[in-house]
Amino acid sequence: MSVVNVTAGPAGSPVLAPSIWFVGCGNMAGAMVEGWRSAGVDFSQSVAIRPSGTPVPGLRTVQTLGEAGRPPELLLLGFKPQMLRELAPGLANWVTSRTAVVSILAGVEVATLRELFPRAQAVVRVMPNVACAIRRGVTGLYSADADEALRTRLRQLFMILGLTVECTNEAELATIGSVAGAGPAYVARFIEALARAGEARGLDPQLSLTIARETVFGTGWLAATTGAEMDEIVRRVRSPNGTTAAGLAVLEPELPALVGRTIDAAARRGAELAAAARAIDSPEGAA
Numbered sequence: 001m002s003v004v005n006v007t008a009g010p011a012g013s014p015v016l017a018p019s020i021w022f023v024g025c026g027n028m029a030g031a032m033v034e035g036w037r038s039a040g041v042d043f044s045q046s047v048a049i050r051p052s053g054t055p056v057p058g059l060r061t062v063q064t065l066g067e068a069g070r071p072p073e074l075l076l077l078g079f080k081p082q083m084l085r086e087l088a089p090g091l092a093n094w095v096t097s098r099t100a101v102v103s104i105l106a107g108v109e110v111a112t113l114r115e116l117f118p119r120a121q122a123v124v125r126v127m128p129n130v131a132c133a134i135r136r137g138v139t140g141l142y143s144a145d146a147d148e149a150l151r152t153r154l155r156q157l158f159m160i161l162g163l164t165v166e167c168t169n170e171a172e173l174a175t176i177g178s179v180a181g182a183g184p185a186y187v188a189r190f191i192e193a194l195a196r197a198g199e200a201r202g203l204d205p206q207l208s209l210t211i212a213r214e215t216v217f218g219t220g221w222l223a224a225t226t227g228a229e230m231d232e233i234v235r236r237v238r239s240p241n242g243t244t245a246a247g248l249a250v251l252e253p254e255l256p257a258l259v260g261r262t263i264d265a266a267a268r269r270g271a272e273l274a275a276a277a278r279a280i281d282s283p284e285g286a287a
């Protein structure tokens, strides 16, 4: 596994994106488009395909594959994993030896994608998170068959959206999905819990939420900008026999196990999604 960059690449220098079909462009692919557009990426050759026809700002949006135009360089799968088996045969007709299939589908393995898109130039799995919208995302990349030119192109594109990690195997990508892909939801729940506790002790609800959010943001920013170890941050805050020490005495025995079980559950679900996509005759795979 190798980290490509730590913070987002520079904005401002216009990058012409390859021609991309965003097949499904909801919360996650939409966040990626938002981040790229805010950095000046030019999507004039790309198209979003959404059955609802809901426009994606900055992208020509169509409802069907037939309206999309010439086959793209990158076919980006942005729908739910459970739809893969239904959608793949229609999509495969548009895949040529010059098309790379780029999947953000949680769980679904390269072997499954390769079987469904036998003509593709390459199959690439990407595991981003929603903070890509503000270019502070975390994205894992994995491919078994992309050539160096394609790897460089994808690296350059994803670096724009934040931290980018090239994985050497799919297990690493799956772990990034469980920790960072799902992570914003866990962190949002932690902020909410902190806010509720403040509220329970008399703070105005909105103010308490703002305080909790800024505490998490400020701590993350402090750690990211100074490179301080977590133990060091704790040491700077915890006075001997003070208020923090009293709070941590409750939190520390519970938190690692709770987070561990949380990530284990996400990982198990990822494996189930992978199995369902592999097996045509499984109830979920056929759904």
Ligand SMILES: NC(=O)C1=CN([C@@H]2O[C@H](COP(=O)(O)OP(=O)(O)OC[C@H]3O[C@@H](n4cnc5c(N)ncnc54)[C@H](OP(=O)(O)O)[C@@H]3O)[C@@H](O)[C@H]2O)C=CC1
Pocket: 023, 024, 025, 026, 027, 028, 029, 030, 049, 050, 051, 052, 053, 054, 078, 079, 080, 081, 083, 087, 104, 105, 106, 127, 128, 129, 130, 181, 182
């Ligand atoms: N949300 C996240 O934080 C992350 C999600 N992912 C992965 O991203 C993928 C999408 O998730 P998410 O964005 O949350 O889901 P959304 O429900 O927000 O988006 C799903 C998209 O799929 C489209 N879609 C539905 N049916 C079809 C169809 N028949 N043909 C083409 N497109 C279709 C929807 O179209 P319409 O807009 O018209 O309804 C929508 O744009 C999943 O595979 C998930 O595993 C990966 C990492 C993080």
Ligand SMILES: O=C(O)[C@@H]1CCC=N1
Pocket: 106, 177, 181, 182
């Ligand atoms: O919940 C999911 O399955 C997707 C993948 C990571 C975040 N959302």
